[in-house]
Amino acid sequence: MSKFTNLINNSEVPVLVDFYADWCQPCHMIAPTIKSVKAKLGDRLTVIKINSDxxxxxxxxxxxxxxxxxxxxxxxxxxxxxxxxxxEHELMKVIERYA
Structure with a gap:
C-alpha cells in the first residue's frame, strides 16, 4: 500500500488532497489559501499535494x-x-464541518 493510500485510509484527522501541476496558474492562486487554512486548523487537518503530471x-x-x-x-x-x-472562507467553512 502506498504512503498516500495509507494516509487517506488511516488518518485520525481529515486529509485534504490538493491535485495540482507546476504549470497551472489557478493552482498557484489557491496554494496560499490552502496554507492559511492548514495554519488555522493545525493538527485537525492533514494536507497532501499531489502533482498531477x-x-x-x-x-x-x-x-x-x-x-x-x-x-x-x-x-x-x-x-x-x-x-x-x-x-478561503468557503474552504474553511467546508473543512470545519469535518475537522
Whole structure:
C-alpha cells in the first residue's frame, strides 16, 4: 500500500488532497489559501499535494479531470471535492464541518 493510500485510509484527522501541476496558474492562486487554512486548523487537518503530471494513477482513480482539484478524505471516504479556485472562507467553512 502506498504512503498516500495509507494516509487517506488511516488518518485520525481529515486529509485534504490538493491535485495540482507546476504549470497551472489557478493552482498557484489557491496554494496560499490552502496554507492559511492548514495554519488555522493545525493538527485537525492533514494536507497532501499531489502533482498531477507525476501521479496519473491517482488522477484516474479519483477521476480528477481538471486542476486544481481538492478532495477531502477521512478514513478512506471522500467527504467533499471541488475543482477550481475558491475563497478561503468557503474552504474553511467546508473543512470545519469535518475537522
Amino acid at each position: 507525476k501521479n496519473q494513477q491517482a488522477m484516474m482513480k479519483y477521476q480528477v479531470r481538471s486542476i486544481p482539484t481538492l478532495i477531502l478524505f477521512h478514513k478512506g471516504k471522500v467527504l467533499w471535492r471541488n475543482s477550481g479556485v475558491m475563497p
